[in-house]
Amino acid sequence: MPRYALKIEYDGAPFKGWQRQTDLPSVQGAVEDALRKLQPDFDGISAAGRTDTGVHATAQVAHADMAVEWDPFRLSEALNYHLKPLPVCVLAAAEVADDWHARFSAVERRYLFRLVSRRAPLTHERGLVWRIKHELDVEAMREAAGHLLGQHDFTTFRSTMCQAASPVKTLDEARIERVEVPYGVECRFHFRARSFLHNQIRSFVGSLVQVGSGSWSPADMKTALEARDRAACGPVCPPDGLYLAGVGYDDDPF
Structure with a gap:
């Protein structure tokens, strides 16, 4: 199962923080919803850090395990298409090793x-x-x-x-x-x-x-x-x- 790192930019104002929450808008939820448009059984992503309500990001990093191989550029383009019109975008995607972790590999x-x-x-x-x-x-x-x-x-x-x-x-x-x-x-x-x-x-x-x-x-x-x-x-x-x-x-x- 290939793993991809995602560099994510967002305006935090419309969201109740990064972390997914039941019945509340979150950046994590928005990105995962976009991923499920590409892979309906997609589980979840892990991020380098959890920003609070109203906090923004110019370079948040998360990783996602996909069922099939994607060209990284096409993956970022597809996600950005499905993220519209929310103020969230994937700046870049890259395939990484199976043991690479957005949070625990960060220095x-x-x-x-x-x-x-x-x-x-x-x-x-x-x-x-x-x-x-x-x-x-x-x-x-x-x-x-x-x-x-x-x-x-x-x-x-x-x-x-x-x-x-x-x-x-x-x-x-x-x-x-x-x-x-x-x-x-x-x-x-x-x-x-x-x-x-x-x-x-x-x-x-x-x-x-x-x-x-x-x-x-x-x-x-x-x-x-x-x-x-x-x-x-x-x-x-x-x-x-x-x-x-x-x-x-x-x-x-x-």
Whole structure:
């Protein structure tokens, strides 16, 4: 039974997250419905990560076991035909080894959070970025983000509903870009690690915005981290600006 890796892009706004749910729209359900148009007895797909309600992806990765051989390009084209008009598409498909796994073979995940500071409401990118009305101190946020790098107990930045066995993770990158946009500034927060805790990125960004707004000092981020207490976290930001932006593998199939 040939196995195929799928690189998937989606707008998470219409969905109740990635994971398939009974009677609720999900990205996984949409892709599996498209696969059943090609193979009625198709079972299910496995993904590199489960994004929450409203979270987007530019490069989610999943794998599917098919009953027959497919040309990867034709498989992606067929799936995109059956995914219309949903805001989901397969960017690429590739045949992989039988023991390759979208989740367990992954060696890193990359997330992007987009935040726009401007007074005017958003029109074209409404729902795709988080808008705040005031500009942020990017240098202060960069200093604060430096305290998050490396291996730590991230209990402060972990949802109380997180099911991970341990709050200890290693954050390999926490980088903030400042980009001029019409009538405002966009801050792009880049995070990279082997794996993340539930709500960890949104908790990071919410706390960093406290620093950028002047409510916290950069050192307060270190204090919050070392507290290992969820109550020490800043406000958790909305999902609008969060994207699963990449999944890394030792042998990238794409």
